[in-house]
Amino acid sequence: MSDLPDYTQRLGEPVLSLRGISKNFGAVSALTDIELDVHAGEVVALVGDNGAGKSTLVKILAGVHQPSSGVIRFNGQEVALGSPADALNLGIATVFQDLALCENLDVVANIYLGREQEPWRLDEVAMEVRAWTLLNELSARIPSVREPVASLSGGQRQTVAIARSLLLEPKLIMLDEPTAALGVAQTAEVLNLIERVRARGLGVIMISHNMEDVRAVADRIVVLRLGRNSGVFTPEDSNHELVAAITGASENAVSRRMNRKQASEAMQ
């Protein structure tokens, strides 16, 4: 955790900045005093055990839930995210875990769903050009944008969902478990995609259970535990520290193996 301050200073003003965000559902405090910064061109991984509050946080940022207290700053301005439309209009796009694509429609129709221009005379050519442009910027490999989404693989669907979220040119994109349902090759494809989104200068929040994936692309790893911040790490930090932050226990299988390993190394 040593080189973090330098790193954040280098990135300048954050795109998104949360201070003291809390969310109560009745007697349950799902989130307490959450702090989170995301900069342009940065991938922040949000990790934590089940019930740590990751999904609640994402829903607050997507405008689905409203925080009980706390301040959300977007581009330096204090904002209220009252509805999903508010979040979208500000430039916060969310790719939910179930991608919410219409399998019977083709790729172009899915990318433009609900945002068609010229409602009385759909311009298929312009929409197809824009769809290809988006997909090519992501170096995506989609065989045809005129096939129904049902014929695409899981990774390709994830690509379509991400391309769809980029249509409105957001400044921040949130990916909820983008690799959970994917195979090895497709996971690699999606991780490449995340790097390309970052290269476009977007802030990325990625939720994942998979430490390998998180280490592969994240610039910073924010750990939540029981609805509270439980530390900020870099991919270089050891698995042992991460697991300790996630579980809250320094004594566990990972740390024991680590200790044995260090002990045996010391012996040699």
Next chain:
Amino acid sequence: MSQLDQVKSETPPQALDRSDVRVRHDEGIRGTVRAFIDRVRSGDLGMLPVAVGLVVISAVFTALNPVYLAPNNLVNLLFDCATVGIISLGIVCVLMLGEIDLSVGSTSGLASALFGSLWVTQGWPLGFALIAALVAGVVIGSLYALLYNRLGMPSFVATLAGLLALLGLQLYILGNAGSINLPYQSPLVMFGQILMMPKWLSHALGVLPGIFTILVGMRVIRRRREANLSAGGMAGLLFKAAVLTAVIEGVVYYLNLGRGVPWMFGLFVALVIIMDYAFTRTKWGRSMQAVGGNKEAARRAGINVRRIYASAFILCSSFAALGGVLAASRLASSSQQAGTGDVNLNAIAAAVIGGTSLFGGRGSAYSALLGIIVIQAIANGLTLLNLSSSLRYMITGAVLAIAVIVDSLARRSRASHGRA
């Protein structure tokens, strides 16, 4: 525009949509045939069941009674197609969302009774009576939409209840007399029974689809080339337009050997074309398909799902009401029998036979046109054979069952071929 410029200035060596080498791109007439066979094998049947069905039906009935294919019999057939076909057009709207309206028959019967009673018994002007009947359709559709959207009542149950309630209302309006005769000399009854297009006009209108195909197709090809997308050649376009024009002009010529092309069928075709445009080229149509395919995805995309449901139910009931009024004009009477019997099932079966899925998300306005021609071809043939209605019901029921089986099998095949 800036996007277009950007793409153009990069000028990749290949078309934008042809860079993936894994995909076979079927081009030329041979490619078109190959793509068609692939589509059918994966369960995307399109117009195939209709074409096969019509050939089989006309062969069988002509063998049994040569009058079947006589021009004037086909003219009668088209008159019958128009009334139930318009009802079926509304059914396509609700089926597209994976819902159903089982009360279209009763709605059409009620509209015909209301129309007859207001126009003949109460002495309203024809236009007002017609509008009142259509408004009744809108009200019924709004009621179903309300029950569905606000109370979560399945459309199947709501419309089943409506079937009985509306039939009761129809009987109440008609009272003890049980039927109202419409004046034979009125323009509406003439429209429903004898008005034909002039020969020259029917031929002229028959050329229009081909011309539009070429004009629209050329514009699309030009724009796609400008945008560096692959575009089909002119040859295929001209071929398509030629076949279309030849078929239409052939049919028109044959009908003109008899009484001609009924204006009422012309109205039906015009409505089909309007609805096809609405389904395929408007945001509303895209939203309909999206809601039918994945309601939750549509909601998250910002589509007002309730409004889409409401529009479908209202359109369906309104088309049913219009069909009811036209059926009354066809028979020159509003009676207790209007809209009962097989009207419901024929309208639903027509949409399904034409290729609209019962499971939502797939459908086209043309399925109402093609499907109703198949249904009426069977009904007309059975009438010519002087079969009892017991047999006719059984045969029509079997045809509906077969249509739904074909739909289910095709759907399963599409799923296993990854085509939704």
